[in-house]
């Protein structure tokens with residue numbers, strides 16, 4: 063079993079403690095959340111099961127939405143002029159992005175079929191930027207033990223409040239533009255809500271997996287899972303408002319399997 067924990071590594075030390083005071087109350091309101099944990103060592107990496115590339119194939123997944131389309135909801139940033147000033151036009155939230163029936167921001171992953179294999183997480187971080195008082199991307203995915211790097215590209219202060227169910231939560235302040243901070247989630251979870259208590263419209267999700275076969279759909283609603291060993295799998299999709307859907311698929315060595323996952327519709 064993996065340890066049920068989250069570690070955080072500071073990669074840029076913010077100066078100017080006086081900047082903390084306007085948001086201190088918000089941080090204190092987070093009873094039971096993890097603190098910054100100090101300088102945590104990067105978790106040790108397990109030895110991966112060797113996979114012969116000659117036996118792998120790809121699973122091409124398309125995620126569609128057949129329900130009623132709804133107009134995008136505009137985000138009101140007028141309460142924070144510094145955030146509003148970062149945008150020249152209206153800003154829309156991303157909780158249900160559909161184009162030509164294809165669903166964006168859906169996490170796709172192999173749910174079952176890989177239990178006998180061990181995978182080592184990459185050391186390259188998955189980056190979640192805070193820019194214009196929005197998270198970019200809105201939905202991210204990482205392997206357990208892979209660094210998830212939060213950046214603050216704004217002159218505004220943000221706090222990064224992660225609320226996993228399977229692991230301990232975290233809540234830290236990023237008060238200065240240009241700061242980065244890494245979080246290591248050791249326990250898989252689909253998907254961990256991330257929020258900023260200073261700007262309540264800021265919402266993101268980070269899905270965490272014990273293997274590398276996952277992706278997040280873009281505007282075209284597709285994810286390609288490459289380098290997958292031949293086998294029988296259940297492939298699942300998760301969406302923040304539509305929940306989870308799944309389907310079985312069989313992948314032959316060097317083969318390509320296509321899978322259509324659908325939400326809603328008549």
Ligand SMILES: [Cu+2]
Nearest residue numbers: 220258260261
């Ligand atoms: Cu914020």
